[in-house]
Amino acid sequence: MAEKLRIMIVDDEMIVRESFLHWFEKDGHSVATAASGFEALEKIEKFPYDILFVDIKMPGMDGIELLEKVKTGYPDTIVVIITAYGSIESSVKAMKAGASDYLLKPFKPEQLSLVLEKINQQKKLTSEYNYLKGCLEKITRFDNIIGQAESMEEIFKLIPEVAKSDSSILLTGETGTGKELVAKAIHAKSSRAHFPFIAINCGAVPDSLLESELFGHQKGAFTGATRSSKGFLEVVSGGTLFLDEIGEISAKMQVDLLRVLEEKKITRLGSRDPIDVDFRLISATRQNLEAAIADGSFREDFFYRINVIQIPIPPLRARKEDIPLLIDHFLKKYSQEMSKRVDRISPETMQLLRQYSWPGNVRELENAIERAVVLSGSRTLGATDFAFLKPSSAPVAESQTLRDMEIFQILKVLDENDWNITRSSAILGINRVTLHKKIKRLGLEKAPPVV
């Protein structure tokens, strides 16, 4: 069923109000009428309306004035202007003042239906937009970055501080540490939050394409440029541009970007006319740019331009206390997403995951949890669910005594070979009898399967 709307008809002619009223009643809408702009404002103050049909020519407050007042006080209310005195000027004025549509009296019955259909569509799109905006805000919310480690607390303090300024920021850290999340959080906290956030992975785009992607091009600028296109530097206008893997861009692109940052102007490929641009740059790299400068592959002047504020993001192995927190978060996320009740992790497995070095950082952890949740047959994740991490996740002896190290090494090989003594002894370089003796002497047992 189409949505039933709350409609108000504002017209000084009673006959028109009645015509509308009878008509909309047939559609089942809730309809009120007002004979003047003042009466309409009084009514709208007491009760919210979805749509106002407003006559442009009324004594006292005219339709345009009412439209302006409604759009100021109740921006979500849709206003359709109706008039018997149609003119281009008045329609342009009404549309500029925020009217959603314009009807010239008398109109064909189907025109009114089309206007209502259009408004319903518009309302649907607006609510979808608001919903998605809410989702986006949730994603880019500051508290979406998880961490209690001291190093992360420092970053949390830094984000709102740096968000206030427009200075270029360089985020450094290994892959998967959450550089883009930090960039999004800075954007969300900044005055540019209502403008676009565009992220480009420079390492993933060939240099020639990157130039066209960033600067845009005019029609005919190169073979295949069949129409003019805006570049990201134009599209991002007012917002934040996040250039990931900035260390990967060519020397030429460094020069081009340096000029943009200094002049705040770009020139599309194939054009000579400069266009003003306004954006905040956040760059990220996993490389050591100082070393790249030293070997000449990165321009020093460009580095200083992008490195006004540097925020190093610590690798996950340097903040192991955050691992349980992150695991908990990802378990909730993926069990919800997959509608699968997998919300526990055995203590041994938690220990295993804490000890793993996580070279891919939070991203690797997230992927590992996702994979485990997908494949797990039980509510609790056990060590077997993370078997794919085994090569580097075998327990490392907590103490460095020779005995402990021997226990861990033997257990590791046995586990990897499903306790096959012949195979394990061959790998360990001892004979089967010696391995049996060691298992007995050290009290080693095959771990029971995790439930």
Place this chain on the structure above:
Amino acid sequence: MPQKKKPIGVVAIGDVAAVFLKVIAAHISGYLNLDAEILPSVAHPHFALNENRFQYDCGVILKTIDSESFDGYEKVIGVLAVDLFVPIFTHVFGEARQGGKMALVSTYRLQNNLKGASVPDSLVYERTAKVALHELGHLFNLMHCDDDKCLMHFSGNLEELDETPLFFCRYCTAYFRDALQRQ
């Protein structure tokens, strides 16, 4: 449909070919299973002519004729051969107030196709019956229906009217039955 004691009246307002009245009465009986009677015609509604538009104002006709006595009838369908309008619209094929006593049907715009060429009489009668039954639905408080395969779906032009079927969807049928019981 349950039978009602009071029949539906079908009345010509001004000069209208008798066949239109017969078609409407037959459809009311045949499709809605209600008794329908053709009443003596009433005078041409000169009083409702809008001289600027050369059309007849539905509101004025309903206000004037509705007050006349049709006591013995549950609802009344007034049929006209003149062009009808309501102030906001360029024209209407018919008009009725929700839950009112009388509806109007005009045959004026039903005689041609969208390009102005005349159409077979059978199609004109079918269109007239559709408009009459649709407006009668409003008299029984039925609202416009979103289902385009329902007689209560709003038809803005002849093309849409021709695509509209002569019967209610199952929801409108249920509402109609309910409205009859509550009368």
